Amino acid sequence: MTDGSRFSARLDLEQGRVDMSHGAGGRAMAQLIDELFKQALDNEWLSQGNDQALFSVPPGRLVMSTDAHVVSPLFFPGGDIGSLAVHGTLNDVAMSGARPLHLAASFILEEGFPLADLARIVASLAQAAREAGVAVVTGDTKVVERGKGDGVFITTTGIGVVPEGIAISGDRARPGDVILINGHIGDHGIAILSQRENLGFETAIQSDSAALHGLVADMIAAVPDIHCLRDPTRGGLATTLNELAQQSGVGMRVRETDIPVREAVSAACELLGLDPAYVANEGKLVAICPADRAETLLATMRAHPLGAQSAIIGEVVEDSLGFVQMQTRFGGERLLDWLTGEQLPRIC
Amino acid sequence: MKYVDEFRDRHLARQLAAAIAAEVDPEREYRLMEFCGGHTHAIFRYGIQQLMPPNLRFVHGPGCPVCVLPMTRLDQAIAMTREHGVTLCTYGDLMRVPASGRRTLLKAKAAGADVRMIYSTQDVLRIARDEPERQVVFMAIGFETTTPPTAVAILQARAEGLKNLSFLCNHVLTPPALRAILSLAGPEGVRLDGILGPSHVSTVIGTRPYEFVPNQFGIPVVIAGFEPLDVMQSALMLVRQINDGRREVENQYSRAVGEGGNARALELMARVFVTRPSFEWRGLGFLPESAPALAEDYADLDAERRFPVTVETSREIKGCECPAILRGLKEPTECKLFGAVCTPDNPMGACMVSSEGACAAYWSHRTHMPSSGLNR
Amino acid sequence: MCLAIPARVTHVTRIDPAIDTAVVDLGGVSREVSIALVPEVEVGDYVLVHVGYALNRISEEEAQETLKLMAEMTRLLDEEMGNADVVAKPA
Numbered sequence: 001m002t003d004g005s006r007f008s009a010r011l012d013l014e015q016g017r018v019d020m021s022h023g024a025g026g027r028a029m030a031q032l033i034d035e036l037f038k039q040a041l042d043n044e045w046l047s048q049g050n051d052q053a054l055f056s057v058p059p060g061r062l063v064m065s066t067d068a069h070v071v072s073p074l075f076f077p078g079g080d081i082g083s084l085a086v087h088g089t090l091n092d093v094a095m096s097g098a099r100p101l102h103l104a105a106s107f108i109l110e111e112g113f114p115l116a117d118l119a120r121i122v123a124s125l126a127q128a129a130r131e132a133g134v135a136v137v138t139g140d141t142k143v144v145e146r147g148k149g150d151g152v153f154i155t156t157t158g159i160g161v162v163p164e165g166i167a168i169s170g171d172r173a174r175p176g177d178v179i180l181i182n183g184h185i186g187d188h189g190i191a192i193l194s195q196r197e198n199l200g201f202e203t204a205i206q207s208d209s210a211a212l213h214g215l216v217a218d219m220i221a222a223v224p225d226i227h228c229l230r231d232p233t234r235g236g237l238a239t240t241l242n243e244l245a246q247q248s249g250v251g252m253r254v255r256e257t258d259i260p261v262r263e264a265v266s267a268a269c270e271l272l273g274l275d276p277a278y279v280a281n282e283g284k285l286v287a288i289c290p291a292d293r294a295e296t297l298l299a300t301m302r303a304h305p306l307g308a309q310s311a312i313i314g315e316v317v318e319d320s321l322g323f324v325q326m327q328t329r330f331g332g333e334r335l336l337d338w339l340t341g342e343q344l345p346r347i348c
Numbered sequence: 349m350k351y352v353d354e355f356r357d358r359h360l361a362r363q364l365a366a367a368i369a370a371e372v373d374p375e376r377e378y379r380l381m382e383f384c385g386g387h388t389h390a391i392f393r394y395g396i397q398q399l400m401p402p403n404l405r406f407v408h409g410p411g412c413p414v415c416v417l418p419m420t421r422l423d424q425a426i427a428m429t430r431e432h433g434v435t436l437c438t439y440g441d442l443m444r445v446p447a448s449g450r451r452t453l454l455k456a457k458a459a460g461a462d463v464r465m466i467y468s469t470q471d472v473l474r475i476a477r478d479e480p481e482r483q484v485v486f487m488a489i490g491f492e493t494t495t496p497p498t499a500v501a502i503l504q505a506r507a508e509g510l511k512n513l514s515f516l517c518n519h520v521l522t523p524p525a526l527r528a529i530l531s532l533a534g535p536e537g538v539r540l541d542g543i544l545g546p547s548h549v550s551t552v553i554g555t556r557p558y559e560f561v562p563n564q565f566g567i568p569v570v571i572a573g574f575e576p577l578d579v580m581q582s583a584l585m586l587v588r589q590i591n592d593g594r595r596e597v598e599n600q601y602s603r604a605v606g607e608g609g610n611a612r613a614l615e616l617m618a619r620v621f622v623t624r625p626s627f628e629w630r631g632l633g634f635l636p637e638s639a640p641a642l643a644e645d646y647a648d649l650d651a652e653r654r655f656p657v658t659v660e661t662s663r664e665i666k667g668c669e670c671p672a673i674l675r676g677l678k679e680p681t682e683c684k685l686f687g688a689v690c691t692p693d694n695p696m697g698a699c700m701v702s703s704e705g706a707c708a709a710y711w712s713h714r715t716h717m718p719s720s721g722l723n724r
Numbered sequence: 725m726c727l728a729i730p731a732r733v734t735h736v737t738r739i740d741p742a743i744d745t746a747v748v749d750l751g752g753v754s755r756e757v758s759i760a761l762v763p764e765v766e767v768g769d770y771v772l773v774h775v776g777y778a779l780n781r782i783s784e785e786e787a788q789e790t791l792k793l794m795a796e797m798t799r800l801l802d803e804e805m806g807n808a809d810v811v812a813k814p815a
Contacts, residue, residue, distance in 0.1 A: 194753075199467055200776070201755040267349060267751030270729045271773065272467075273440075330576055331358040332395020335712055340692040341454075344440030345467055347494060347775050348385060348413060348704055348726055349751050351730035351770060351782055354791060363798035386726055439775070468776025470758060493726035497777045500760040503742060548726040551772060551780040581794050603787040604772055610780050613761045 007031045016115040023109065023143025036119055037139065040126040045102075045137035053137035057101065060161040065092035068155045074121065077191045078206030079282070082125030085154040087209050087282055088233070090132055094213035095229040095285065097168040097220050098160030103129060105139040105156045110149035121152060132211040134158070160213075166220055172227035173248035177316040178294035180287045182215065182301050183208070183309035185237050186265040189279035193268070199345060201271060203264045210283030215304045219287065222300035228288040231281070235339040238277040240286050241324045242338045251319025254336065256329045258313045273346040277326075278339045288316060351603070355575030356394075364580040365399040371587050378404040380586055381676055382544040383526060385412030385704025386574040392709040394576040404583065407538060408709075410525055410631060410674040411546060413490045413518075414441050414702035418628045419662035421518050422447035425487050427657035428516070429461035434655060437466045437475060438487035439494075445701045448662035469501035476505070476513035485651045487516045493548040495519045495621070495640060496613035502620045502646055514651040517621075517641055522549050523557045524638035525629065529675055530565045538676040542586035544579065545571040547601050554609030555599050562595035573601040620646050630664075630698060631674030670697035673706050680710040687711065728774035730782050731755075733767050748773055 011031060021028035038046050045053040069085040079087075085105065093100045105125065109118065129136050136156075187208040194203050212231065220226060228248070232240035237259065245252050261276045269276050283306060289297050294312055301307035324336040372378060382388055388408045391397055397406055410416050426447055428434050436453070443454045443465060457463040462482070466472055469486065476484040488498040498519065505513045529538065545558055550571045558569045568589035572582030582600040589596060599605055620643055627639030642650040664670065668690070669683035680686050680699065690696040692708055699705035703712075731748035738744050741763045745756050748771060758777045759765050771778035 200471075201753050203753045205752075262752075263349075264752035267753040270349070270352070271731075271750060271753060271755065273727045328394060329358065330356055330361060330394040332393075332398055334393060334395060337692075337712055341444055344443055344465060346441045346703070346727065347439045347467075347490060348441055348702065349730070350732070351787060360794060360798070364794065367798050384726070468758075470776050491726065493728065493774055493779065496761050496779070497758070497775050500742070500758060500777070507742065546726070548728045548772065548774060548779065551728075577794060578790075581790070581797065584797060600790065603783050603790060604780050610761060612763065613779070616761070 011035045011115060013115050013119050018109045018111055018113040018115065018118065018143055020111055020143055020145070023141060029141065033141065036115070036122055037141070040119070040122045041129070041136045042126070043135040043137065045135065053102065055102065055137065058161050060163060062159055063093055063096045063098045063162055064157065064159045065089055066155065066157040067092055068153065070150060070153050071192065072150060073195045074117070074151055076195050076207055079209040080121055080124050081152055081154055082121035082123070083128040084209055084282060085156045086125055086128035086132060087211050089156040089158040090134065090211045090213055091231045091285070093158040093160040094211075094216045095168070095231055096160070096162050097166040097216060097226070097229065098162045098213070099217065100132065100134050100158050100160040100213050102137045103134050103156050103158045105136050105154060107139070107141045108149055108153040109141065109143045110151050111143055111146040113151050118152065125154070128211065132213065163220070165224055168226055168229050170228055170230060170244050170247040173244055173250050173288045173316045174227065175250055175316055175318040176291055177227055177288045178291050178312055179241070179252060179254060179314045179316065180289070180294065180298060180301065180310060180312050181237065181259070182285050182307040184260045184262045184265065185232070185281055185284060186261060186269070186276040186279035188282040189236070190265050190268045192280070193272070199272065201268060203268060205262065205264050205268070208281055208283035210306055212283065212285055212306060215301065215306045216285070218300050218304050219297060223289055223293045223297045225293060226287055226289045226297070229285055231285050233282060234280050236276070236278040236280060237286065238275070238324065238336045239339045241336065242322070244286070244288065245322040245324050248316070249320060249322065251317045251322060252314060252324045253317050253327065254314030254324070255327045258311050260309050260311050274343050277336060278343050352575065355573065355577045357577060360577055361399065361580060364577065364584060368404065368580070368584050368587060369401045371584065371591065372401050372404055373591060374403065376403065378541050378587060378590060379407050379539060380404065380542045380544060380583060381407040381409045381538070381540045382579070383409040383411040383522065384546045384549070385415070385702065386547060387544055387572065387579055388412075388706060388709055389704045390574055390576055390579050392712065396576055396579055399580070400583070404587070407540060407676040408673070408706040409676060410529065410629070411491065411522070412702050412704045413494070413520065414445055415670070415674060415698040415705045416520060416525070416629045416631060417445065417489060417518055417698065418630045419446070419448050419664070420628065420659055422453070423659040423662055424657055425516060426451060426453065426456045426461065427659050428485055428651065428655045429456060429463065431657055432483065432655040434485045435462040435464060435475065435479070435482045436485050436487055437464045437472045439467070439489065440465045441702060442487065442489060444695070445698055446695060469497045472513065473501055473504055473510070476510050477508070480512055482512060484513045485516050485655065486513070487518065489518045491520060491522050491546070491549045492552045495617055496552060496610070499616040499620045502642065502649055503616065505649055506646065514649050514654045515642060516651040520627065520629065520639045521623075522546055522553070523560070524635050525632060526558070526561065528632050528635050530561065530567065532675065540567055540676070541590055543567055543569045544582050544586070545569045545597070547572060547574045547578070547604070550601065550605040550609070552610050552613050555597050555605060555607050558597045562597060566595050568595050569597045571597070571599045571601050571605055573604070631671035665696045668697040670699045673699050680707040683707070726774060728772040728779055730770045731773045733765050733769045733771060736765060736767055746771075746778060748778070
């Protein structure tokens with residue numbers, strides 16, 4: 001299809017900026033798609049040049065999930081909006097136990113956005129997709145006027161296939177089940193906050209952004225009867241536990257001392273008046289399984305590179321009101337409630 | 349974390365709890381007011397009340413700057429953004445506090461006002477420097493802890509000749525509030541046997557300003573740190589004072605608090621502030637000599653003078669018991685709105701907004717479940 | 725009220741006492757803070773950090789004294805109860 005001769009000059013990926021013509025449907029848009037998106041994402045579906053992707057699917061039940069990605073700053077330690085847009089949606093698909101198949105991606109670009117940054121984001125998105133073994137098979141680009149967007153917004157949609165015999169759902173937690181997590185909480189949120197200039201703190205903490213379906217595949221192979229899986233993103237671990245408790249009509253009890261938190265994340269939280277249990281993650285999952293399978297699941301998770309720090313953090317209990325209780329480090333008990341509003345750094 | 353972890357040791361906590369249980373006189377009640385929201389927060393976060401004998405009760409005081417800010421002051425700030433188009437900077441704590449008509453700074457921001465959350469007064473100076481075309485107003489709030497950083501910023505704004513920065517001062521002083529609570533005698537008042545004095549306020553003002561409490565009101569004071577062991581040790585020190593019939597100001601938080609406080613901070617505050625004849629406190633009404641305002645020499649940096657607005661005196665939400673709760677007269681659960689229409693997601697009163705407010709603390713710990721199954 | 729946390733001073737920059745700053749470290753997190761309120765701080769000191777300002781220095785001797793006192797307060801109890809072997813050790 002593209003032979004390069006359609007365009008008088010190549011995109012200026014060093015100095016160029018997004019302008020309204022890049023979203024107008026004409027030649028400039030075609031050039032942006034050809035020279036930037038198709039080159040980076042490079043797969044058979046995109047090179048067909050259709051407005052949709054045609055593919056056959058393996059037997060099994062299909063799952064589908066979509067996620068809009070907005071993040072400030074766009075580039076952060078451990079990732080950027082491109083890799084995040086892949087991981088976020090793949091993880092939502094994977095939390096059903098599915099093997100992800102394909103992704104679709106929509107970009108909303110703000111007029112004036114540097115093409116160099118866009119190229120960097122698209123390259124990162126492409127690399128994340130390649131590493132995850134999925135292809136971005138269809139996509140779209142729109143441009144909004146300067147001041148009407150925040151650089152780049154990316155919406156991705158993923159589909160996947162759930163193997164037979166797997167029935168993972170947020171409503172399946174049962175009293176007696178055990179709650180596990182695959183590592184330290186709060187890394188992503190703190191890595192993002194550390195980049196906000198007005199908070200002015202520095203740390204070596206990197207975002208934990210990662211695609212979890214490989215870990216999930218190992219987990220369901222070892223313990224097919226996992227009851228629930230969910231990635232604790234916005235709202236953090238506390239909010240995810242509350243969602244699952246409510247969906248399943250059960251209570252939960254977790255132990256603060258067993259929840260892995262890095263010292264730097266704890267320290268940053270102390271400085272800003274935040275609670276790590278409410279800070280966002282992008283490469284974490286909460287798993288709930290029958291008690292007699294918990295040790296097997298834990299060992300499987302720990303054997304995977306994305307689960308080396310996995311831990312059993314608590315149990316599901318009977319409670320029709322759906323409360324999540326935490327035994328504190330100090331020996332007391334407190335409620336781990338839903339997040340109220342947005343977590344704001346505070347002085348008191 | 350040094351100076352943190354060793355004051356959160358659970359084994360020492362059990363020992364302190366046992367010592368308190370052994371030393372309290374079963375025949376009497378110990379009603380200890382923690383003035384500060386920081387203590388309230390620690391008591392709930394660590395479950396300290398549960399570790400105390402039944403006849404020792406913590407009574408929550410008004411030491412939460414967000415909780416004692418009257419709605420009128422928020423209305424004033426919102427009016428400044430609307431009528432004068434100023435950029436309003438303030439700490440994150442204030443963003444969700446209800447103003448009149450169910451407005452908040454967050455909602456004002458959504459409606460187009462330029463409201464910015466800052467973490468330090470140094471950020472405010474930077475914003476004013478970077479955006480000379482904007483009139484920047486810092487909505488200053490807090491007790492004597494947060495006041496010196498405001499003083500530093502005022503002096504720096506003057507030194508740099510920043511013409512586009514001014515200060516809406518809502519700082520308040522601790523001792524007058526304490527005096528007001530203790531002065532409410534009779535059925536209006538709250539009976540207290542001892543007071544846990546502020547930690548971080550005291551690092552600035554020292555221990556001397558509390559001497560009127562034992563001297564005039566006959567109530568012992570222990571300046572207490574905010575870590576859980578600090579709170580428990582201070583409770584034990586109060587129990588001992590009460591049992592011995594002593595009435596003194598003792599200092600448990602000696603690692604950060606000296607008798608005279610931080611002389612440099614006090615000097616800077618004295619340079620830029622004067623005491624207002626009277627200032628309104630939510631729940632406590634107008635208290636004499638209870639809040640600083642910019643001194644005459646710095647009047648040009650006073651947002652109240654630079655951007656005059658008129659706001660109606662706002663009325664509290666009907667049924668809201670914040671005033672009584674702030675004075676230690678009622679518990680949050682005695683408020684009809686509590687949990688029914690007033691929750692952290694939909695706060696009616698300020699005590700539900702701040703995580704250090706008594707209502708928010710009660711709400712977060714509203715359930716109890718039998719302790720079992722967790723100790724593997 | 726008044727969130728403040730002890731952090732160690734790792735670097736001090738002195739130009740003018742009104743605007744001098746220090747870098748503090750707390751568990752691997754570092755932040756620049758104003759030392760306008762504690763101009764005398766030195767590298768290695770622990771300071772209470774509040775809204776981007778060092779509010780006061782922490783005294784190591786007093787901290788040890790407080791912990792010692794705590795241990796003594798509970799030791800008395802243990803001796804009274806003939807239970808001296810569970811005496812808490814300060815961290």
